[in-house]
Amino acid sequence: MTAPAPHTGPAVEVQDLVFRYPGAADDSLRGVDLTIEQGDFTAVVGGNGSGKTTLCKTFNGLVPHFWSGTYSGTVRVFGQDTTETDVAALSHRVGYVYQDFGNQLVRPTVHDEVSFGPVNFGLPDWRARTEEALDTLGIASLSDRYTWQLSGGQQHLVALAGVLAMRPGLVVVDEPVAELDPQRAEEVYRRLADVNRRLGTTVVVIEHHAEFVARYCRSVLLMADGAPVWHLPVAEALARTGELAAHGIPAPQVVRLARAVEPEGEVPLTVGQAVGWLSARAARPVPDAGPASPPEAPAPANAPHPPGPPVVAALRGVRHGYRTVHGGLTPVLRDVDLELREGERIALVGGNGAGKSTLLRLLTGLKVPRSGTAEVTGTDTRSVRPAELADRVAYLYQRPEQMFLADSVRADIEMYPRGRRRPDTDALVADVLDRIRLSALADRDGRTLSGGQQRRATLGIGLAMTPALLLLDEPTSSLDTATRDDVIAMLDALADRIRCVVVATHDMHLVAEWATRVVALGEGRVLKDAPPAEFFADRELLDRVRVVPPQITALGTALGMVPPPLTVDECAGRLSTAVQEAGA
C-alpha cells in the first residue's frame, strides 16, 4: 500500500448523490451536490435526521461499500471515486471519529489503539506515525494506559489520534460535543483547529452548537431533508439567523443579541468580537441593574434559605467511593450535606467524575452511602428496598436506550403502574402519552424514535411513576438546539406533577434557562449552592468545576454586568437603555 499521491483539486466533490438504506421507505440522501475545498474547516449542521451522518459516511466509502443500499451519483475524495476504491484504501485519505467514539476503540492500551491502523496496513513507519499522532494531540503521556481507564475527553482524543496516525487528508468528526463536558469539547476543538492549521488537514465536523461553529469553523453546510440547503463561509452563514433557527440551529447567543440591537448588517461571532461590536455602537450595560436583573447581594426568593418549603430529600454527611485495584477506596463524595426542597429546580453541575451520577444514584437507593445518611421524603434509603423507594423517586438515565426495556413505548410507560396494579393505569398511561405527544408512536420500539422523541419517551416513563422527586442525568445531551428547547419546555410543564426536579448536566443553557438553584460538585464536596446568576458570576469557581458559561453570560461578565444576564432577552433589556441613549 503506497501513500496517496498529492492532489490539487477539492477535498470532496459530490454530484447527484442519492442513497437509500436497505428496507427504508425514503431516501436518506436526495440529490446532494457539494464541494469541500482542501484545508477547509467545515461544519455540517442540520436538524436530527437531516442526513448529516449518512452524507459523511459516503466520504470514507462506508456508504455504499459497507451499507449496501440504493446508491446513485458520485463522490470523489481527493479526486478518487469512492465506488472504485475500497474502504481500506480510502482510510488512508479519510479518517472518521464517531459520535459514540467509545465503541471505536478496539485495543486495550492507548499505544496499541493508535498504532492499530498503521500496523494493520503494514506501514513500515508505523512507530513514527503513532508517536506523531500522540504528540500532535498532546496525549503522549497516556501511551501505556488502558483505554477504559480514560475519561471521555481523553478517549475522544485517542480515537482521533488513531485516525490521524493514518495521516489522512480529511478528518470527519461526528458531534464531538455530544458526550463530553464543555471544557473537554473545547479541548477537542482546539486540537482539531491546530491539526487543520499546521498539517493542512481538511476537517469536517457535524455540530449542533452554533457557538463552536462560530469559534472554530470556516464554512458551514446546512443540511435539510437529505440535501444541502447552502454551503457558505461561516460569518455569512451565521448571519442567516432566521434560516438556521428554522432548521433547528438557533444562532449563537451573541449573534442573537446583535440582531436584537441591530436587525441588519454584520454580526460578531465570539464574545471578544461582541465586546468590540457593542462598544463600536456605544452600547453599554446600564450602571444600575435594570428591571430585568435581580439585585446582587441578597439572594432572591428562590434561593435555598431556611426555613423554606418542606424538604423532599436530604443527604447528611454522605461519603461514598469505589474500590480500587489494591482494595482501597477512591472517594467520590467526601462529605456532602444537601437538602432538596419542594418546588425547586436544581441543576447539579461539575466535571466528568465529580460525582453527579453517584449522588443521583444515592438518592434512588440503588446505592447506599458508605457513611452518612440519604433520606427521601423522610425515609432512610438504607431501610427500604430500591423498588419500594421507586414510589417516590424516579431516575432517568442519560442514554434513553437504557430506559427502553420493553418492546414499545407504551409498554415501557405502563411497566411501573401496571406492575403495581394501579387501578387507573390505562387513564394514566393515555394521559402521559398525550402530554409527551407520543400517542401516535406509542406502539413503536423506543429505539426507533428520533433523539428528541426518545427523550420525551423517557420523561413519560418518569411521569408514569408519579414520583415526588425526579432525577435526570444529562437530559439534553446530543440533541439539536430546537429539540433541546422542546425538552426544557417539557421539564417546565412538569412542575405541577412533581415536587422537586434534579438535573445533572453539562448544558449551561439548560442551567441558565431552567434552573432555580445550582449545586456545583467538585473535589467530593458541594463547592457552591446558589441561584444561577450568582453561580455564573463566580468565574474562579467556573474554572474549578470545569464549566463553560453560556455565551451571553460570559459576554455579560466581560461587559462588567453584575450579576451576569442569563438569557439574550435579559441582556438586551439591560443594554437597551444605553443603546437608546447612544441613538438619542
Next chain:
Amino acid sequence: MKRTERDTLSVEWVKLELLRTAYATRGGLLARLDPRVVLFWYVLMAASPWFTHNLTVLALLFALAAAAVVTCRVGPLVVGLFVFGLITETGYLVTAAWFFDGDLTTVLSLGELTLKLGTVSMASMAAFVSLDPEKLSDALLSLRAPALVGFGVSYGYRMLPILVDEFQTVIDGYRLRSAPPASRGLFGWRVLLRGAKITVYAFYPMMLNTAKRTRTTVEALETRGFTYAMVHSDGRRIRLAHLRVRPLDLAVLAVTAALIAAAYALGAQYPTSARL
C-alpha cells in the same frame, strides 16, 4: 433490614478483575519466556502423562508439574481451588467405586486418571498464569490461529467494563420499575423466579443496544484495516516482530524434556501399576 454497599458484579468489580488478570504475571520463570515457547512447554507437559499407565512415572510427572506451579508463582487462591477440587473429585470417585462394588484396583485405576488430569491442569495453570491475554493472543497469531481470536481478546478487554455497566443499568431499571414480589415464597422461590425472569428480559434491550455498538465497532475495524490485515501479512509481521526465542527459552524446554525423559526412565526401573 439495613442495606449496605456491596462490591460484586459491578463495573468496578469487573475492572478490578481485569486488572488483576492483566497484571497477574508475578514474574515467575515462564513469564520471562517467549509466549510461543510457553505454549510449546504446555503441550509438552500436557501430553507427557498420556503415554503410560505406570504410576511411578505419573507420580513423578505430577511432582514436576507441581514444581512448575511453584516456580511460576501461581496465586494461592488458584492453587487452593485446584487442591480442593482434586480432593473432592478423588473422594467422589472412591465412593462411587465402592458403591459399584469395586476394589482397590478400581480405586487405583481412578487414581491413575486423577494423576493424569491433575498433571495437565497444573501445567495449564503454570503456563497460562504466566501469559497475559495479549501475549497469548500474540502467540496464537504467530502460530497462525485465526486473527479473530486475537481481536476477540483485545475487544473483550475494551468492552467488558462497558457491557457490565450497561447490563447493571438495565437490571437496575427492572429492579426499580417492575413490581417486587409480594412475598418471598418457600425458600424465596418467588425472589429467585423474579431474578431469573429479569435476567432473561434484560437481554432484550441488551441485545439491541449491543447490536448498535457492534455496528460502530465493525465499521471502525473496517476503516482501520482489520479486514485488510486478515488478507495481507505485513501487519502480522510488524505485530509479531517483538517475539524472539532466546537461549533461556531453549534451555527451559531442554530441561523440561530431560526431566520428563528422566521420569520415564525412573518409572521403567521401579514400575508400579494399577493392576495388582
Next chain:
Amino acid sequence: MSSSTAPRTTGSPPPAAPRRSLDPTDLGSAQKLMVFVLSMTLFGLANILTEVLPEVKLGPVELSVSYLAFVPVVMVCLFHPLYAALGAPLGEIVFVDLLMGDFSGFAELEGYIQLALGLYIAGSLVRDPLRRGRVALAAVVAVGVDKMLGGIVDIGKVYVGVADAEYVEGLAESVLLLEGVAFSTDLLISGLLFGALPAAYLAPRLHGRIEPLLGLAPRDPARPLRLRARISARFLLLGVFLTFVAMIAAFVEELDANFGVWEPGFIDQYGERFLWIGVSAALIVLVAVVLAARASARSRAARAGAPR
C-alpha cells in the same frame, strides 16, 4: 435551495437506474464479522453472569446454570447460524476464561468445538424465528449436542487414560453415573429453563428489530438457507447422536458383562435409575429430532405444492 448548490442543469443525464442495488440477503464480509462479534460479545457477557450466579452442590450432583444457552441460540436463530455459532463460544473463552484468568488450554478447544457445533446444528434447524416451537427445539438440540460431545470426550479420556479400562470393575458404572447425572441436569437447567423457554420468548420479539441495527435483512422463512447447509446440519446431528449412543452402548455392554458379579439390591437399582435418566434424555432428543425432521419435510412439501 440557494444558488451555491443549485441542481446542475448541464452534463450528462442522470443514470436511468440506480447504479448499485445489492441483494440484502447477501452477507458481505463486514456483515459476517458483525454477526460474529455480536454473538461473541453477548455470550461473553452472559458467561460473566453465570460466573456470579449461585450454584447448589449436592455431592457430585451440581445444580448450576452451566451457561445461559438462550443467548447464543437466539443469535443462531436470527442471524446466519455459522458465524453466530463460531462467535459465541469464543466469547466464553475470551470474556471469562482469558480475561477473568481461568484459561485451561486444550480443554478450551474441546469446549469451543462442542458448543459451536451444537449451535450451528441448532441454528440450521430453524427456518422461521417467529415459530416458538422450533426455537425451543433448537435450544434443546444445541445444549444436547454440546453435552453429548462433552460426554464422548470425557468417556474417551477414561478409555485412553486408564490401563485396560474395560476390565476394571465398577469403573464404567462410576463414570456413566457421573456423566448421566451431569447430562440430565444440564439438559434440564441449561437446555430447558435457561435455553428453550427464554429463547422462545426472545427470538420472535427481536426478529425484525435487531437486524436493521446491523444493516441486515431479517431472516426470511420464504428464502431459507441453502438446502445443503440444512441437510449437513441434520447429518451432523445424527452423527453426534449415534456416536453418543455407541459410547453408551459400549459401556452398557460392560455392565452386562459384569451383571453377574453384581449383588442385586438397592445400590444397583439406584445406579441403574441414574443410567436410565441419561439414556432417556438421549431418547427425548432422538424423538425431538425425528419430529422436527418430519415437520420440516411437511412444510417443504407444502411449499413445493403451493403455486408460485
